[in-house]
Amino acid sequence: MPNLTQIALATGFGLILIGFYGALTRRSLLRIILAFTLASTGVNVVIVAIGYMRGRTAPILDEAVTTTTAVGRIIDPLPQALVLTAIVIGLGVTALMLAHAYRLFLRHGTLDIAAFRELKW
């Protein structure tokens, strides 16, 4: 019986693989962007899962988790802070990719990456 951490890690790795597969094989720019978003979600899931520790609670101090008992009762706060950053930046990057895709669509009338020949050699 796999525990929660392993399930979450496997889900995250699976999302990364699905994202890579989509980014490598699809030809529509929209789907490639979607695949990138999936892969980055997978990375976030993996990082949060690594920070998880069995039987512990969120890194917020209150009556139940006082300053003195915190070391034994909370999980690592650092991966959560990192993922929070990564989610926000990921949203900005996705918006940027979509805006560029839109401009490419205006210029070429298609989102098929085979039609974009400017950077081919």
Next chain:
Amino acid sequence: MVKRLFALGLLTVFAGLFASLLSGYVPDAELNPSARYYAERTAPDLGAANLVTAIIVTYRGLDTLGEVTVLFLAAAIVGLVLGSGRGIHRPRPDGRPAHDPHSRHSAPPPDRSAADRANAGRPDEAPSSAHPPVGELLTTGSHLLAPLILLLGVYVFANGHLTPGGGFQGGAILASATLLLLLAQPGRQFSHRLISALESLAGLLFVVIGLLGLALAGGFLDNRILPLGTLGELFSAGAIPLISTLIGLKVGAEFSSILASLSETRHYPALRVQADADTESAAQTRNQPADHADGEQP
């Protein structure tokens, strides 16, 4: 075909790496030294109950400053990339200001093709007319919900040092109110001047508070320029609530600016007309693939 095989081979390599990582993973039984430091020292040193917010705002405050800068750049480039389609191709003939109060409330026309014709003829007129009319429920519901959503966003970032939340989450909630208003009124023009003023003011104050920390306390973005107070109260943890409020406003303004740029972009047929008018033959000589453009052809 070769490409797909290559991709599959690469994925197999990655899958093997991930499998070995997964099978060899042993979760920690104890907090590692840095996490132990955060767990032990955050409350006495910074007075914040939420360790994640303490890390984001104070311990790694410089990273956060960089991050909101990255977000600002992303928002600015989205505005630039999408905006150049309007401004450069066809400048406004009469120099009318962009925020025309009359175009905001123009009634939606009865039929869509008439709207497209109107837009094609006068691309700068009444962007709302390009959309089908929205329902009564959505309009009324958005009027009811938008202030509540804004209030929730403010709550989330003002209590970021006590409860789950913080500047980024609260800012995203603020921007979701913008999104709701845009859905309810697709042609709505948000004041870019207001958004950018809010955004730059929040950024400026963020840096000023950081410099105050350098002058009055231990270093850049040190939160102990204000009294730490009692752990668990709203006015505690020094400058952390202040900084996360500023981050929330800045992030909310940046996301709202991205959303506004996206919504103000003309839909495809109108832009197609503009692009064709400028580059007459470029699009015609190229054979157009049929996908992606179905039903959008004028």
